[in-house]
Amino acid sequence: MASLIICYHNINKNGIITPKTFEENVRLLISKKYYFATLDEVYNHIIGKKELPEKTVHLTFDDGYSDNYTEAFPILKKYNINATIFLTTSQVGLLGHLDWNMIREMQDSKIISFESHTHSHPRYFLMRPLKEKLAGDILISKNIIKENLKKESKYFCYPYGEYDDLYIDVLKSTGFLCGLTLNIGLNNVNQNPYLLKRIDARGPENWLKKRMVIYSNQFLSRIYEKVYKKI
Numbered sequence: 746m747a748s749l750i751i752c753y754h755n756i757n758k759n760g761i762i763t764p765k766t767f768e769e770n771v772r773l774l775i776s777k778k779y780y781f782a783t784l785d786e787v788y789n790h791i792i793g794k795k796e797l798p799e800k801t802v803h804l805t806f807d808d809g810y811s812d813n814y815t816e817a818f819p820i821l822k823k824y825n826i827n828a829t830i831f832l833t834t835s836q837v838g839l840l841g842h843l844d845w846n847m848i849r850e851m852q853d854s855k856i857i858s859f860e861s862h863t864h865s866h867p868r869y870f871l872m873r874p875l876k877e878k879l880a881g882d883i884l885i886s887k888n889i890i891k892e893n894l895k896k897e898s899k900y901f902c903y904p905y906g907e908y909d910d911l912y913i914d915v916l917k918s919t920g921f922l923c924g925l926t927l928n929i930g931l932n933n934v935n936q937n938p939y940l941l942k943r944i945d946a947r948g949p950e951n952w953l954k955k956r957m958v959i960y961s962n963q964f965l966s967r968i969y970e971k972v973y974k975k976i
């Protein structure tokens with residue numbers, strides 16, 4: 746009925762989320778009987794076109810780090826869990842980032858889909874006066890994804906979680922159906938699809954355990970949302 750979207754970045758043994766922690770997160774969600782929806786399903790649920798189970802989750806990864814392939818992908822395959830990776834297309838192939846061979850292999854597995862996180866990952870306050878420049882940067886990423894993956898990117902993730910009404914106008918004009926923020930909370934039917942909420946994974950297994958108690962209860966989650974806004 747309400748979808749939880751979790752935001753990851755790096756998955757590596759020296760980072761905040763280690764492969765062990767990530768696998769624990771996945772196992773915890775499985776043990777709590779969460780349904781792993783695709784982003785298409787979450788979007789169709791929000792616009793009222795699809796029913797989803799009471800406890801639904803979708804996993805996302807921002808920026809396109811190479812450890813998403815070396816560390817997260819084997820775990821996602823092991824449990825047959827789908828996820829979305831938001832690519833900063835100018836960084837594809839750079840040190841520490843995914844390259845197109847890794848990306849295509851993950852896309853071919855049918856469990857990972859790739860969407861746009863802009864081309865250059867700009868700070869919005871620098872781009873805001875230049876609406877056309879922002880639209881151009883987003884369109885470059887959309888075209889690069891189309892060329893390399895033969896698909897139309899429909900879902901967008903705001904760099905740094907920054908957005909405003911003008912940004913949303915740009916997304917609409919460049920053909921995106923929704924935008925993922927870093928605002929915390931659950932996603933419900935009829936909410937604005939350009940303001941999808943996520944929780945930012947930032948700790949060991951206990952961190953997710955606590956959040957899941959909050960987010961399995963709509964009332965608690967609304968209070969938490971109001972008090973913490975962006976935590």
Ligand SMILES: [Zn+2]
Nearest residue numbers: 807808904905
């Ligand atoms: Zn980012």
